Amino acid sequence: MIASLLAKLAPMAMMEDNGTERARVAIGLLEKQAAEGPLAQELAECGGLRILVQTMVLHPEATLRQGACSVLSAALHEGEHGGAFMIAAQTAKLPQGLMRVLAEEDRKARPKAGEKAVDPDLPLRRVALPALALLIARVPELLDDPATASTVLGAAGSCDHQLRRGSIALALSLATDEATLAKGTRFTTSLVSND
Amino acid sequence: MRRRWPKVRDSLLPSSRTTDPPHRPCYFSKYETRYSPTLSRLQPLIHPIAHVSGLVVTAAGLTADKTAAALLVAWDDDELEEGEEAPTVREAVMHLLLFLRASDELRNHLAWAGALDAVNALVVDEGNEVPEMTQMLAALREWMGQAPPPPEPEEGEEEADE
Numbered sequence: 001m002i003a004s005l006l007a008k009l010a011p012m013a014m015m016e017d018n019g020t021e022r023a024r025v026a027i028g029l030l031e032k033q034a035a036e037g038p039l040a041q042e043l044a045e046c047g048g049l050r051i052l053v054q055t056m057v058l059h060p061e062a063t064l065r066q067g068a069c070s071v072l073s074a075a076l077h078e079g080e081h082g083g084a085f086m087i088a089a090q091t092a093k094l095p096q097g098l099m100r101v102l103a104e105e106d107r108k109a110r111p112k113a114g115e116k117a118v119d120p121d122l123p124l125r126r127v128a129l130p131a132l133a134l135l136i137a138r139v140p141e142l143l144d145d146p147a148t149a150s151t152v153l154g155a156a157g158s159c160d161h162q163l164r165r166g167s168i169a170l171a172l173s174l175a176t177d178e179a180t181l182a183k184g185t186r187f188t189t190s191l192v193s194n195d
Numbered sequence: 196m197r198r199r200w201p202k203v204r205d206s207l208l209p210s211s212r213t214t215d216p217p218h219r220p221c222y223f224s225k226y227e228t229r230y231s232p233t234l235s236r237l238q239p240l241i242h243p244i245a246h247v248s249g250l251v252v253t254a255a256g257l258t259a260d261k262t263a264a265a266l267l268v269a270w271d272d273d274e275l276e277e278g279e280e281a282p283t284v285r286e287a288v289m290h291l292l293l294f295l296r297a298s299d300e301l302r303n304h305l306a307w308a309g310a311l312d313a314v315n316a317l318v319v320d321e322g323n324e325v326p327e328m329t330q331m332l333a334a335l336r337e338w339m340g341q342a343p344p345p346p347e348p349e350e351g352e353e354e355a356d357e
Contacts, residue, residue, distance in 0.1 A: 024318075033217070061200075083221060143243050143250045143251070143254075144250070144255035146250070146258070148253075148254070148255055149251045149253075149254030149255070150254045150257065150258040150261070150262065152253075153251075153254065153255055153258070153262045153265060153266070154258070154261055154265050155265070155267065156260065156265040156266055156268065156269040156288070157264055157265030157266075157267075157268040158268075159259075159268075161272060161274075161284070162275060163285050164268070164269045164272050165272075165279075165284050168269055168284055168287040168288055168291060169287060170289055171251065172287055172290055172291045172294070173293035174248070174251045175248045175251045175252070175291055175295060176248065176294060
């Protein structure tokens with residue numbers, strides 16, 4: 001089931017007639033499944049993380065980018081993962097994908113006359129930051145690459161209050177001590193969550 | 196026979212080290228490869244054990260200009276939104292900066308970007324109402340006050356600006 005939904009996100013599948021529409025439905029169903037039960041193990045086993053990361057970073061449609069990030073975030077939030085999931089996540093370059101999403105300059109969709117400019121990727125970044133915090137907590141070696149901490153610090157310059165607050169909270173927890181990583185992660189998650 | 200961790204600063208340079216020191220952190224080689232020109236500056240931060248805090252300080256120093264700009268944006272955020280609890284983003288930035296004081300690069304870029312003026316303005320505003328805040332601001336002022344004057348723009352840059 002999961003594999004067939006993920007297949008709809010493949011670039012070739014999306015180029016078919018109504019391919020994008022099918023991809024939207026597939027992402028919606030994946031989000032629903034992620035909300036209802038564990039998904040991480042199956043995603044790791046069927047190699048679905050890579051296509052989700054690709055969709056999150058590269059897809060031209062904001063809703064699909066955000067949907068893919070939501071599914072990945074839900075999988076990360078499932079609790080303790082086996083080594084297979086974390087290995088699959090790193091093989092699929094999930095940390096780099098989240099960092100790229102966070103590091104991108106705020107996009108401003110061109111508004112129609114009289115409308116206020118909006119950043120279509122803001123919800124995506126709000127999901128990506130706590131997801132990155134979770135990844136760092138589970139794989140502290142990610143901080144060996146200075147780009148990780150730089151991305152977290154750079155997000156403090158966002159025009160969004162929630163992102164600023166979350167990134168400073170995460171950076172503070174990292175700078176304070178590694179022992180507080182897990183605590184900081186919960187703090188960040190609660191700060192940035194949309195609940 | 197393997198050498199021990201060198202203690203003399205000059206001996207930390209890659210050229211003078213012939214073998215790996217014992218207990219060498221696994222990530223050290225990455226830093227050496229990518230940032231060998233600044234190795235002597237990085238080394239005190241990641242020696243002897245790779246604390247996460249040291250890595251954050253290192254990262255802040257390596258991207259000091261961008262980090263300083265981002266932190267200044269966060270500094271201006273002094274409002275709590277509905278349902279939020281203290282600290283404000285600015286107070287959290289103050290705490291964070293205290294932990295990042297090991298980075299001279301960050302200090303310089305912060306001072307050059309106007310953070311020292313912002314701290315001074317806050318010192319005047321806050322008075323002595325909150326002792327902890329006053330202490331933090333004093334520590335930040337002292338730290339940023341050590342920054343050298345900003346570098347003079349080169350002739351080519353001046354012409355380009357004009």
